[in-house]
Amino acid sequence: MSRIYLDPKDMPKSWYNIMADLPFKMDPYINPATMKPLQPDDMSAIFPPALIEQEISVKREIAIPTDVLDMLSLWRPTPLLRARNLEKALGTPAKIFYKYEGTAPAGSHKANTAVAQVYYNKIAGIKQLTTETGAGQWGSSVAYAAKHFGLGCTIYMVKVSFTQKPYRSSFMRMFGANVIPSPSNTTQAGRDVLAVDPDTPGSLGTAIGEAVEAAIQNKDTNYTLGSVLNHVLLHQTVIGLEAQKQMESVGEYPDTVIACAGGGSNFGGIAFPFLRDKINGKELRAIAVEPASCPTLTKGKYTYDYGDTASLTPIMKMYTLGKDFTPPAIHAGGLRFHGMSPAVSALMKNGLIEAEIAHQSDIFKYGMMFAHTEGIVPAPESCHAISSVCRKALECIEKGKTETILFNLSGNGFFDFPAYDAYVDGKLTDYEYSEEDVAKSMANLPKVNK
Numbered sequence: 446m447s448r449i450y451l452d453p454k455d456m457p458k459s460w461y462n463i464m465a466d467l468p469f470k471m472d473p474y475i476n477p478a479t480m481k482p483l484q485p486d487d488m489s490a491i492f493p494p495a496l497i498e499q500e501i502s503v504k505r506e507i508a509i510p511t512d513v514l515d516m517l518s519l520w521r522p523t524p525l526l527r528a529r530n531l532e533k534a535l536g537t538p539a540k541i542f543y544k545y546e547g548t549a550p551a552g553s554h555k556a557n558t559a560v561a562q563v564y565y566n567k568i569a570g571i572k573q574l575t576t577e578t579g580a581g582q583w584g585s586s587v588a589y590a591a592k593h594f595g596l597g598c599t600i601y602m603v604k605v606s607f608t609q610k611p612y613r614s615s616f617m618r619m620f621g622a623n624v625i626p627s628p629s630n631t632t633q634a635g636r637d638v639l640a641v642d643p644d645t646p647g648s649l650g651t652a653i654g655e656a657v658e659a660a661i662q663n664k665d666t667n668y669t670l671g672s673v674l675n676h677v678l679l680h681q682t683v684i685g686l687e688a689q690k691q692m693e694s695v696g697e698y699p700d701t702v703i704a705c706a707g708g709g710s711n712f713g714g715i716a717f718p719f720l721r722d723k724i725n726g727k728e729l730r731a732i733a734v735e736p737a738s739c740p741t742l743t744k745g746k747y748t749y750d751y752g753d754t755a756s757l758t759p760i761m762k763m764y765t766l767g768k769d770f771t772p773p774a775i776h777a778g779g780l781r782f783h784g785m786s787p788a789v790s791a792l793m794k795n796g797l798i799e800a801e802i803a804h805q806s807d808i809f810k811y812g813m814m815f816a817h818t819e820g821i822v823p824a825p826e827s828c829h830a831i832s833s834v835c836r837k838a839l840e841c842i843e844k845g846k847t848e849t850i851l852f853n854l855s856g857n858g859f860f861d862f863p864a865y866d867a868y869v870d871g872k873l874t875d876y877e878y879s880e881e882d883v884a885k886s887m888a889n890l891p892k893v894n895k
């Protein structure tokens with residue numbers, strides 16, 4: 446049997462907060478206006494009280510509200526599968542398991558935090574939400590959750606994705622969202638970027654700046670973020686908590702846990718519950734996989750940086766390529782954020798996790814192989830994880846050893862066919878990030894580092 450279900454009554458009732466178990470201290474966020482450690486109140490212009498509390502909480506378990514559980518139960522627990530056909534095609538002795546998050550409404554893990562974030566904003570009396578979206582899964586998840594809870598939303602979508610993935614904005618608009626390609630001339634943050642480079646493909650950093658600016662200006666409007674922050678990764682731990690129970694139900698435990706990493710949320714979601722075991726002495730490798738064209742963890746610097754181009758967000762200690770880094774438009778696989786979750790970054794810095802890069806020819810090659818063997822079209826982001834899994838599985842043949850690998854299939858790729866077309870037509874070339882661009886962007890680090 447390939448599918449390993451979890452009984453709905455065994456769905457996690459609490460999120461797991463890794464902050465309770467970290468064997469090191471996290472550096473505080475810095476307020477960009479004062480350059481002093483950020484106070485919880487500093488975030489109240491854009492976040493509701495419950496999310497601010499979760500952002501700084503060190504409580505190990507945080508109960509999931511009933512209204513959120515009810516929403517999650519529409520698609521959770523998600524299935525865990527053994528990739529038997531992929532194993533056979535690779536000829537590997539490795540056992541490959543994957544947690545499939547593509548069964549959520551917008552086809553990716555992002556809905557897990559969207560429903561929680563929109564819920565907490567609703568009970569705080571907020572009427573409107575703003576957010577950014579890159580490839581579009583986050584915007585789609587927010588649009589869906591906002592429609593359910595009766596809030597309006599405006600979504601700044603990175604221009605290159607807006608053009609490359611038209612059906613994502615159709616999805617968002619169908620759920621009532623106002624979708625604006627970013628940079629736009631509706632905000633100062635957008636106008637500033639357009640003034641310098643009117644033809645820019647846009648970046649998540651710029652779209653975040655636009656969304657934050659729009660939220661600060663209206664009292665009944667808050668901002669939501671789809672990755673990076675502690676509370677977002679917290680909400681994603683349902684993935685790993687379910688996977689632990691499912692693996693246990695078939696008498697397995699992973700040697701290696703693998704996920705792709707853009708801002709770090711699907712990686713944190715699957716890995717944090719297992720990293721709790723590792724911190725408590727269990728042997729385990731956790732590997733984050735990132736694109737060669739935006740290699741934050743592997744080639745970035747661990748330092749304080751802004752989350753956005755306009756320097757409006759709190760300054761965070763993280764691996765970063767600099768807030769002005771814009772991955773080239775030719776890069777088709779998502780995962781374009783210049784920074785990385787501070788929690789994932791600190792785990793990397795302290796040697797508890799590892800990171801690898803993947804090239805786009807490899808990610809689509811193994812992504813296609815996965816689709817052909819397992820029957821699910823993976824999101825290009827998830828293909829980064831798949832390529833790494835396949836490489837490990839092939840190594841097992843060479844080394845004549847077996848290994849149990851668990852990876853997060855963070856979403857499906859049903860809106861990503863232009864990228865697959867480009868691959869099938871031989872139009873995708875590999876691209877290394879430009880060291881010159883990074884150096885330029887790193888010149889703009891906040892002064893707090895000096």
Ligand SMILES: *Cc1c(COP(=O)(O)O)cnc(C)c1O
Pocket residue numbers: 552553554555582583671672673705706707708709710711712780824826827855856857
């Ligand atoms: C957004 C997204 C990612 C990347 O974001 P993380 O926060 O790093 O998880 C990966 N896969 C899918 C399917 C996504 O939608």
